Amino acid sequence: MDISSIRKDYTLKSLDINIINKDPFTQFSSWLEEAIASQVLEVNAMTLSTLGLDGYPNGRIVLLKDLDYGFVFFTNYESEKGQELEAHPKASLTFFWAELERQVRITGTIEQVDAALSDEYFFSRPVGSQIGAWASPQSKKISSREALTEKIEELESQFKTEKITRPPHWGGYRLLPHRLEFWQGRASRLHDRILYEKSESGSWVISRLAP
Template sequence: MKLADIRKEYSSKTLDIKGMFTSPLAQFELWLSEALSAQVNEPTAMHLCTVDAEMRPAGRIVLLKGVDKGFVFFTNYGSKKSQQLSHQPYASLTFFWPELERQVRVSGRVARISAAESDEYYLSRPQESQIGAWVSPQSQVIPDREFLEKKLVEVVSKFQKEPLKRPEHWGGFRLEPESMEFWQGRPARLHDRILYTLPSSDSRWKMERLAP
């Protein structure tokens, strides 16, 4: 089959601006709850796009770990994504729930969360994941798999003698949205798209319908 011949018709739902929350975060939480209820595959997976010092984009999938005034995720602060966010503290997120024929795009400013927030989440993780944060020098070149296995033995031995704690090089970020777009697939590629933007001079979100 030719790639150009692959098509899917979207027809399961509609999106009416009049029935949406005035806050995009409230609207997102509704959609996320529906994705969880529908048991879609990896409902908290999101594509995080950053830019490097030369303004070249870089993307990867990370997991959403909290929604409050923004979107919270965790990583190694020495990773490439963290270095890029330190240089350019703006990023975008994309959620795609194909089972519901929905997509959400988010863009805004990113900052580290507090050490206390990172500690709280770190200690809630399974022990294997807590240990993994100490083992992996994320994004750095390593000689082979054996390097990680030896490091794992060292870390396990270390924390048999003392309580596990969060490494300072690992923690969370929060992206506070400045724009959010909700996309609902519709027949004939005439999709519903509702854009929320937050004008710098106003604390109220502006809502507009976009052409598909």
């Protein structure tokens, strides 16, 4: 298998610094809407990269669930990523929309969202997912799949007579960006890269990066 010969030339679109929106959130929303309209697979999937407790970078796919003044996702606070974010509340997000030959990289600080927002999203999830949040000690080693299934069955029985509540160890995080890079694939690897950086005054400074 010769993976060195695998390559694709990008020719779909371009990205002009003179017409890009001055607000990175508006620019991101525009790209996200276009990706949704183009039926991009797992359009809200993003790689969340954190600093591991062992000092190594650590990445995994999570789902964007809200976009307000930051990028919101939900998880188990006691999971590996939860522990990492508690110790080092900084992270990066990467979106890759292959169908549009686009990538967005976002870097910023992390905060927990308020309980009301976590409740709102938790109770919008299917009941099976709600029970799963109680059943799974996310990122911890377990003896078998059967042990997890038994725990789910136990909780299903319990919640037939009790109202499901949101686990105290489950909720949302918001990444507050200070740097966003929009990448549009171009021919001959001469890609368009537009960078937004937040200044001390809170305004956004826009630059073009070499491909």
